[in-house]
Structure formats: C-alpha cells, structure tokens
Amino acid sequence: MRSPKLRPSFQESLVTMAEDLLWQRAKTLITDAQCDVGLIDIPAHKTSISPTNAHLTPRAIREALTRYSTFSYTTNQNIAAQSIQDLGEIEDADSNEATTIEVINKANKNLTIALGGDNSITYAAALGVYGSNLETAGLVTLDAHHDLRDGISNGSPVRRLIEAGLNPKRIVQIGINDFSNSYDYAMRARDLGITVISRTELHEIGITKACAKALEIAGSANGPIHVDLDVDVCxxxxxxxxxxxxxxxxxxxxxxxxxxxxxxxxxxxxxxITEIDATKDPEDARTVRLAALLILEALSGYLKR
Known part of the structure; x- marks a missing residue:
C-alpha cells in the first residue's frame, strides 16, 4: 500500500513562488543556531481514536511558513528579530515519550513550540516544559474536547498529566463544544475542578477576557504554563x-x-499545535496554513513580553 502524501498542488506551488528581497519569508526564521525559542516536531499518530496521518503534518506546517512574511501589521513588529531554533523531530514519537520529555527539558527554552501529530503529544510536550516544576505548573487548552478519556490516546493527555501530578485546579479549557463530549467526562472535569470556558461563554466574554482568565488560573502558582492548541476547537x-x-x-x-x-x-x-491531518486538507491547504500562522502569532506574542 502506498504511503499517503501531501497534495502535489500544495508542494508545487511553494516551489514556484516568486522571490523578493524586500519580503522576508517566515520560514527563514528557523535556524540551527542557539536561541530562546525552539521548534520541535512530534509526529505521533498511532493511538489516535480516529484514523489519521497527522505524522505528516509537521513537515507541511514548516513548508507553509513559506507563504507568510515576518511582519505583524497589528503590532508593527518584524518578528525576524527573534529566530526559532530547530530542535528536530522525535523519531517514532508514539513509543518515545520519554525522549520527547528529555529533549524539551534539556533544551530549556523560554518558549518551546511543538508540532503534532495528534493530541497525545500534549502529555510529553507539557512534561518536558514543566521539568521539576510540575507541582506549580498550569495548563491551558483550546480544544473542543476535555481529553480526559481512560487509556492512552489522543483523547487522554489531560487525564494523564493529572495522574502525573498536575493540579487540575490549574487547568483551563477554552472552547469546549456542545455534543463533542460525553456527560461522564464533563462530570469528571467538573469533579476534578478544571475550569471550563465553553464555546458559548467564549462567545459572550470574548477571546481577550478568556485568555486573561486562563492565565490567572493556570498561572496562580507562578509556575510554568503549557498551552495546547488542538486545532479541532475551530x-x-x-x-x-x-x-x-x-x-x-x-x-x-x-x-x-x-x-x-x-x-x-x-x-x-x-x-x-495538534490534531491536523495534512493529507485531508483541500487544495488551498487552509488548515495547515492556519497552523503555520499560529507559530507566527505565538512568536509575535513572545516578543511583547
């Protein structure tokens, strides 16, 4: 059986794009040199509840950066002021969570951006970021789902982090959607003390207030915070x-x-950034392009610290 591939039209369009010396492409931000921000590929996909080729997505996201510039009009920033160190790819990520944790922890970046892969990567990515500070750590998820399922899958990383020692009262979940979770898992989230900002509440208070509330709760112990952007929240x-x-x-x-x-x-x-199967994107590659923009938005925010 042939391995799934990205749409040729997407790949070919990247090759034929015109170059302009006054239009720096965002892909040039990635470097092998030491810097404060790191980018790592964690192509896990084997335990996904829904069949997925999410292991092919990190490469597609990196290529999509070619589509964008390094200038943020809203903040009047050229984010080329901050390079991103390439931390490479975790080989056989589904079976090597310990390696993922070690690589991220040893890199010790001010910000580590992990490209999935399915949502199972949140477990190892977060533990790598937390290091020895798990007792004071926090978690913010943008996700339609609670991810509190039993077992090991892309539906269980939040439960696994709690079992590893993360305080559920410092977990905030933004965008939890109707008819995307069972009653039992919703009650599990409530009983654990997880703060939920549902899709409806988000609509009422807006994303700015939702993020401020999430940071206040997740960062209440002033420990490290990990952010999980499960793109299926959209x-x-x-x-x-x-x-x-x-x-x-x-x-x-x-x-x-x-x-x-x-x-x-x-x-x-x-x-x-998780839960994208790049092989399922239409020819305009809208999902992968959004993921690439999430890297740039994160870097733009980082430069405002």
Missing part, C-alpha cells in the same frame, strides 16, 4: 483537515489571537 469550515472538528467551533481569528495573547505571558513556556 469551526470545521476553517479546519477541514481536523477529523474531530465540528460546525460551530471557534473562528480562525480567535485561535490566532489566543496564541498571541497567551504567549505574551512569560510563564508560558510551551505551546503545541
């Missing part, structure tokens, strides 16, 4: 390559704003 129309995305999720603008706002806080030491 409306399915903007993320068709996310198998579990539903109509009525949050907007692309909201998740972009969240990445920027959350990464402005110096306690945020890690961020992951």
């Amino acid at each position: 409306d399915r129309s903007v993320v068709p390559a996310c198998p579990a995305a539903a109509p009525g999720g949050i907007s692309a603008f909201e998740i972009r704003q969240a990445a920027r706002l959350l990464c402005q806080d110096q306690r945020v030491k890690g961020l992951d």
Whole structure:
C-alpha cells in the first residue's frame, strides 16, 4: 500500500513562488543556531481514536511558513528579530515519550513550540516544559474536547498529566463544544475542578477576557504554563483537515489571537499545535496554513513580553 502524501498542488506551488528581497519569508526564521525559542516536531499518530496521518503534518506546517512574511501589521513588529531554533523531530514519537520529555527539558527554552501529530503529544510536550516544576505548573487548552478519556490516546493527555501530578485546579479549557463530549467526562472535569470556558461563554466574554482568565488560573502558582492548541476547537469550515472538528467551533481569528495573547505571558513556556491531518486538507491547504500562522502569532506574542 502506498504511503499517503501531501497534495502535489500544495508542494508545487511553494516551489514556484516568486522571490523578493524586500519580503522576508517566515520560514527563514528557523535556524540551527542557539536561541530562546525552539521548534520541535512530534509526529505521533498511532493511538489516535480516529484514523489519521497527522505524522505528516509537521513537515507541511514548516513548508507553509513559506507563504507568510515576518511582519505583524497589528503590532508593527518584524518578528525576524527573534529566530526559532530547530530542535528536530522525535523519531517514532508514539513509543518515545520519554525522549520527547528529555529533549524539551534539556533544551530549556523560554518558549518551546511543538508540532503534532495528534493530541497525545500534549502529555510529553507539557512534561518536558514543566521539568521539576510540575507541582506549580498550569495548563491551558483550546480544544473542543476535555481529553480526559481512560487509556492512552489522543483523547487522554489531560487525564494523564493529572495522574502525573498536575493540579487540575490549574487547568483551563477554552472552547469546549456542545455534543463533542460525553456527560461522564464533563462530570469528571467538573469533579476534578478544571475550569471550563465553553464555546458559548467564549462567545459572550470574548477571546481577550478568556485568555486573561486562563492565565490567572493556570498561572496562580507562578509556575510554568503549557498551552495546547488542538486545532479541532475551530469551526470545521476553517479546519477541514481536523477529523474531530465540528460546525460551530471557534473562528480562525480567535485561535490566532489566543496564541498571541497567551504567549505574551512569560510563564508560558510551551505551546503545541495538534490534531491536523495534512493529507485531508483541500487544495488551498487552509488548515495547515492556519497552523503555520499560529507559530507566527505565538512568536509575535513572545516578543511583547
């Protein structure tokens, strides 16, 4: 059986794009040199509840950076002032969580951006960021789902982090959607003391207030915070390559704003981008392109610290 591949039209379009010396491409931000921000590929996919080729997504996201510049019009920033150190790829990520934890922990970056892969990577990515500070750590998720399932899968990383020692009262979940969770797991979240900002509440208070509330709770012990951007929190129309995305999720603008706002806080030491199957994207590659923008928004926020 042939291995799944990215759409040729997407790859070929990157090759034929015109070059302009006055238009720096965002992909040039990635370097092998030492710097404060790191980028790591964690292509886990084997334990996904829904079949996925998410292991092919990190490469696609990196290539999509070619589509964008390094200038943020809103903040009047050229984020080329901050390079991103390439921390490489975790080989056989599903079976090597210990390696993921070690690599991220040893890199000891002010901000580590992890590219998935399915949402199972949040467990190892967060533990790598927390290091010896698990008792004071916090977690913010933008996700339609609680991820409190039993077992080991892309539906269980939050439960596994709690079992590892993360205080559930310093977990905030933004964007939890209707009909995307069972009653039992919703009650589990409530009983554990997890703070939930549902899709409806988010609509009422706005993404700025939601992020401020999340940082206040997750950072209440002033420990490191990890941010999980499960892209299936978005409306399915903007993320068709996310198998579990539903109509009525949050907007692309909201998740972009969240990445920027959350990464402005110096306690945020890690961020992951998960649950995209690049082989399922339409020809316009809208899901992968959004993921690439999340890296740039996170870097823009980081530079505002």
